[in-house]
Amino acid sequence: xxxxxxxxxxxxxxxxxxxxxxxxxxxxxxxxxxxxxxxxxxxxxxxxxxxxxxxxxxxxxxxxxxxxxxxxxxxxxxxxxxxxxxxxxxxxxxxxxxxxxxxxxxxxxxxxxxxxxxxxxxxxxxxxxxxxxxxxxxxxxxxxxxxxxxxxxxxxxxxxxxxxxxxxxxxxxxxxxxxxxxxxxxxxxxxxxxxxxxxxxxxxxxxxxxxxxxxxxxxxxxxxxxxxxxxxxxxxxxxxxxxxxxxxxxxxxxxxxxxxxxxxxxxxxxxxxxxxxxxxxxxxxxxxxxxxxxxxxxxxxxxxxxxxxxxxxxxxxxxxxxxxxxxxxxxxxxxxxxxxxxxxxxxxxxxxxxxxxxxxxxxxxxxxxxxxxxxxxxxxxxxxxxxxxxxxxxxxxxxxxxxxxxxxx
Numbered sequence: 001x002x003x004x005x006x007x008x009x010x011x012x013x014x015x016x017x018x019x020x021x022x023x024x025x026x027x028x029x030x031x032x033x034x035x036x037x038x039x040x041x042x043x044x045x046x047x048x049x050x051x052x053x054x055x056x057x058x059x060x061x062x063x064x065x066x067x068x069x070x071x072x073x074x075x076x077x078x079x080x081x082x083x084x085x086x087x088x089x090x091x092x093x094x095x096x097x098x099x100x101x102x103x104x105x106x107x108x109x110x111x112x113x114x115x116x117x118x119x120x121x122x123x124x125x126x127x128x129x130x131x132x133x134x135x136x137x138x139x140x141x142x143x144x145x146x147x148x149x150x151x152x153x154x155x156x157x158x159x160x161x162x163x164x165x166x167x168x169x170x171x172x173x174x175x176x177x178x179x180x181x182x183x184x185x186x187x188x189x190x191x192x193x194x195x196x197x198x199x200x201x202x203x204x205x206x207x208x209x210x211x212x213x214x215x216x217x218x219x220x221x222x223x224x225x226x227x228x229x230x231x232x233x234x235x236x237x238x239x240x241x242x243x244x245x246x247x248x249x250x251x252x253x254x255x256x257x258x259x260x261x262x263x264x265x266x267x268x269x270x271x272x273x274x275x276x277x278x279x280x281x282x283x284x285x286x287x288x289x290x291x292x293x294x295x296x297x298x299x300x301x302x303x304x305x306x307x308x309x310x311x312x313x314x315x316x317x318x319x320x321x322x323x324x325x326x327x328x329x330x331x332x333x334x335x336x337x338x339x340x341x342x343x344x345x346x347x348x349x350x351x352x353x354x355x356x357x358x359x360x361x362x363x364x365x366x367x368x369x370x371x372x373x374x375x376x377x378x379x380x381x382x383x384x385x386x387x388x389x390x391x392x393x394x395x396x397x398x399x400x401x402x403x404x405x406x407x408x409x
Contacts, residue, residue: 020041037309048069061378099175102253102254103170104172107247118226124314158274192251201246286304
């Protein structure tokens, strides 16, 4: 088995599943959950427990036994993302170009949060479309670049204290393919080549124009704090206020190198609202968790659960999307860019679609690389572990047991 140079990852003392098991039933009795939220709670509560079945690892030398229960594989579960993320990053690294990349963030104003909350699928999709159209249009403009950009966009909906805060992380190529099919690099290289004020105003215009058309066509739903917007004059005045507000678009300096790009983006792609490692303590009165810069927050259990569940995405909603040169439909243009840039790299880039691998040996090797834990080696005597299957218990209540060093990803 290959050696691992990564650190051994400590198992969290407190998990999101523990919070759900302790306070989830009371929350369900006092709150109305969407079907998607109910499924997420159940998945997280049962993840890596006897309810889902699994196998028992036994050492052939000392007969030490260790249960390894199946994962729920829900994308909102903090325990099920590491291996998926690693596979995603590997696939994207196969398609990266040897050029500068920039990190650009599009954020929706706080005034839109209630309306977005009642129209998640519709307005999340509009956020992607408005941001993508903004970057592609300005990229094509010869005043800025005059070429087709490539970028990957990832939706996030939370702050460090789990408030609803909708924003889009975009990783953008520092250049693009021009009308003649040649690569055109950005000039300079320090700041992002499109001014953030210009992006913010165009993004604002595209989003609000589409929003007015949705209102006119009766596509929007209203409730809670945004219920008053159902009145036409109130909606019109509200839109006018948003037109006068500067919308936040943030651009960071370019990455140090192309390989760093998707490894960095991997931190965003499969992240959920809160990692188990940030949970510090829990009792009947509150859940304490780390936020930012060494600070912590304490929320009553029902508030904590509510905040987490508001980040559950609509079923089937795609939160990672590729545009321009990086879109699947533009493979030929991406290959042309690779050929144009070939003199700058030692070997050609493999731009064929990469199929994910998911064999048992594959995930065990990835687990070793990520955690430093070899699942085939007995933690007690160093002997060889062998396994036998355990039947699932779907009707049993969630077990608090978990197997940190042998869970099936």
